Amino acid sequence: MGATEKSRAVGRNVPRKEGLDKVTGAAKYVDDLTFPGMLHGRTIRSTIAAGEIENIHLGFARKGFTIADCRDVPGRNVVALIELDQPCLAERRVRHFAEPILLLAHEDRERLLEAESLVAIDYREETPIYDPEKSDHCFKEIRIEKGDLARGFAEADVVVEGEYRVGLQEQLYIEPNGVIAVPENGGITVYGSLQCPYYVHRALRVLLGLSDDKVRVVQTETGGGFGGKEEYPSMIAGHAAILAWKSRRPVKLVYDRVEDMVATTKRHPGVIRHSTGVTRDGTLTAIKIDVLLDGGAYMTLSPVVLSRGVIHATGPYRCDHVRIQGRVVATNTPPNGAFRGFGAPQTQFAAEVHMERIAETLGIDSVRLREKNAFRPGDTTSTGQKLGRDTSALRVLREAVSRSDFRAKRRAYRGTNRGIGLALFFHGSGFTGGGEVKLASKASLELTETGARILVASTEIGQGTRTMHAQIVADTLGIPYDAVEVAAADTARVPDSGPTVASRTCMVVGKILERCAQEMRRELGGRSARDYLAERGSLVVTKEYSGPDGLYWDDETYRGDAYGAFGWGCDVIEVERDPETWEIRPTRVTAVCEIGKAIHPVLARGQIEGGTAQAVGYALLEEVAMRDGR
The missing domain is CATH 3.30.365.10 (Aldehyde oxidase/xanthine dehydrogenase, molybdopterin binding domain)
Structure with a gap:
């Protein structure tokens, strides 16, 4: 060979x-599949954000229907993730709008939809909490300290402060969540559109009280995920499995687009506050950051999102004195979870806008400010990780500025309906720490x-x-x-x-x-x-898996080598504004990324283009509005 x-x-x-x-x-997607005797499933959800269930009224003839609630769970009524705080089906208390309460299955989809409309639930409502800044229920708190913050501020000529808010974002994969659960051989097999088969496998073992060999999970062809099919399939698979277990027949449960958007996890919204000490020449002497993320009603993967968010919160910039305080808290809104970037896009957005504010305060060029403070080989991150020879923050910054003709265009666009902006970023690959x-x-x-x-x-x-x-x-x-x-x-x-x-x-x-x-x-x-x-x-x-030699990480102090490798990137975006409607339209994007060896160049470009398009959409076109918890 x-x-x-x-x-x-x-x-x-x-x-x-x-x-x-x-x-x-x-290619066969989950909704293309059928099994003999298969039923179709639907989920009956809460119409309030906080309270207790008092009565459930079924206004349809029950013959031919399989009806399941929390009492039909043969194992533990939880979605097994980091914590076991989220019920697969609400027992008595409701903590968010669209929380699953009841499951229905029938072989005729039309009759199933009609029956769904005839279910009524009585509640004793409570006052919900929607504002994360008013929540006293903290899922996770992380503190990162490097150097002596007081000394860093004492060395500064100027302190620049800023508050930055980020909203929800919907993954909007092409194919909604969907699964088929098939009871067989004393166990359950689930076919589904999902990212993590063994996450679902574990969740079903716990939910149904089965041994490893009695649970099988098979990924069908999947129409996108972007993180939205990481943890959530454990929920929908659990619902289909409960119905299949009770009916002893295969059950297909596929969301329509509305249900998928209403019920599933989103990117965490949050508030990020910066206080930065800087000298007159632009040297960063102290960085203090407070990160607050809204986790929604249950923990899901929020601690992992917060972890990556705080580690990346400084952006790709060096500073000897850093303190980052991060919290993710509960509110009475649908749980938030995994989304491409896992908290780092939120915190690095804040870091980049703040760098522009610092440059404006000092009256210096924002590119030169970034050049002065960007990570070099041998620098250490906020966790104390020493960066290697492949550190490429300066390289991608200079390449993007050159290719886009950034400086000339920024001068030319002043006072017009055109604009140009820049963002420098980095991203750790693999799971954090150990x-x-x-x-x-x-x-x-x-x-x-x-x-x-x-x-x-x-x-x-x-x-x-x-x-x-x-x-x-x-x-x-x-x-x-x-x-x-x-x-x-x-x-x-x-x-x-x-x-x-x-x-x-x-x-x-x-x-x-x-x-x-x-x-x-x-x-x-x-x-x-x-x-x-x-x-x-x-x-x-x-x-x-066998990791690289010499890596060290302390989960308690958040010190050490957070990631085995980093990717580096710089985006320059050009926009124009309609003077009558004030509509902002992107006209050109220059994306420069240092990714190492591209295994498949076209696929690598596709990932860069797709991620950039999602970022532009998040900034300009998408607003997932939450009103009264829904």
């Missing part, structure tokens, strides 16, 4: 593994007669997971890309590779697969796959 430079897959725009099925319509070690993710590689088969729980949600993993394996084994198969993400067949989140699927799982392929190549010893299988019968190599 041996791959020549011309035959290598890595670095080339090879065809996507699932591409042909998608463009020909052969998270990857705790996950102990696994990957397997199986030898086939024609090549190899990848066995991982990492999911394809549009970003190119199957393709990228196959490229890595093909080059490591020295075989053609087309000789590598990728098994479905099925918990009965693949090991737990950890969740498909946090920019870890390539860096972490891809590296484990590379190690699997290296061992397989050594084991083959130059023999063909057919010869080896004829002699030995089979070959499956499984490896577990």
Whole structure:
């Protein structure tokens, strides 16, 4: 075996593994699937934000319906995530609008929808809390300290303060949440549109009180996620499973767009306050930041969102004296959760707007301010992590400024209906601190007669997971890309590779697969796959995550190496304003990113373009308005 430079897959725009099925319509999404005797499910939800359930009235004939509430849960009535605080079905107390209370199933969708409209619930309402600044229920608090803050402020010539608010954001994946639960062999199998099969697997084990081998989760073709299908599928899968368990029939539960937007998690809104000490020449001497995020009614993944948010809160800027205080609190609104960037977009937005405020206060050029304070190799972050030679904040900043002709355009646009802005950012890859070690993710590689088969729980949600993993394996084994198969993400067949989140699927799982392929190549010893299988019968190599040497992290003090690697980026956005309507329209985006080796250049560009489009939408076009908790 041996791959020549011309035959290598890595670095080339090879065809996507699932591409042909998608463009020909052969790919099967969850709503394309049917099972004999299948019922359709619906969720009856709270119409108030806070209170107690007093009575439930069913104004329809019950024959032919499966009806389930919290009393029908055979295991523990919780959604098993970080904390077990969220019920799968409300028992008596309601903590947010659209909280699930009752489940209905019927074989006729029209009759099901009619029955849903005939359910009435009596409540004893309570006064809800919608403002996170008035909440006394804190899910998580994190404090980061570096240096001596008082000394840093004493060294400053000027102190610049600012308060920045960020709102909700909807993931708006193309395909809404949906699952099918099938009772079989004394257990349950769930097929679904999801990011993290083993999250759902654990949640169902706890909810139904079943052993590992009695729960199977299979990812169907998935139409996008952006974090919105990380934790929430554990909820909808639980609902379908409860109905299937009670009826002993398969149950399909697929949200329409309205229900998906009303009921599922969003990006955390928040308030970020900065107080920054700076000298006249623009040197940052002290950074004090308070971060407050609104977690909604239940914890979900809020502590993880807060963690990444506070670690990135300074932006990619060096300062010897830093204090960051972060809290995520409860309100009587639908729970918030995972969304692309996991808290870092909120806090780095605040950091970048604040840098502009500092430049304006000092009367200096904002690009020069960033250049002066941007991270260099050898600098330390707020957690004390020493940055390596690949630190690229200055490089991407200067490249973006040059390519966009930023300075000339900023001068030219003054006093017109045109504008230009800039944001410098960084992003840690993988789970924070010792998270990857705790996950102990696994990957397997199986030898086939024609090549190899990848066995991982990492999911394809549009970003190119199957393709990228196959490229890595093909080059490591020295075989053609087309000789590598990728098994479905099925918990009965693949090991737990950890969740498909946090920019870890390539860096972490891809590296484990590379190690699997290296061992397989050594084991083959130059023999063909057919010869080896004829002699030995089979070959499956499984490896577990092993982190880089020398990394240190303390969860109590939030000191140490937060991430194994960082990505770096700088965006320049040009806009124009309609003088009559005041509508703001983006006219040009220059996005410069340092990402290391692009495994698949087209897919990498797609990720950059998609993330940038989501950011522009968040800033200019999208407002998820919350009124009276809904």
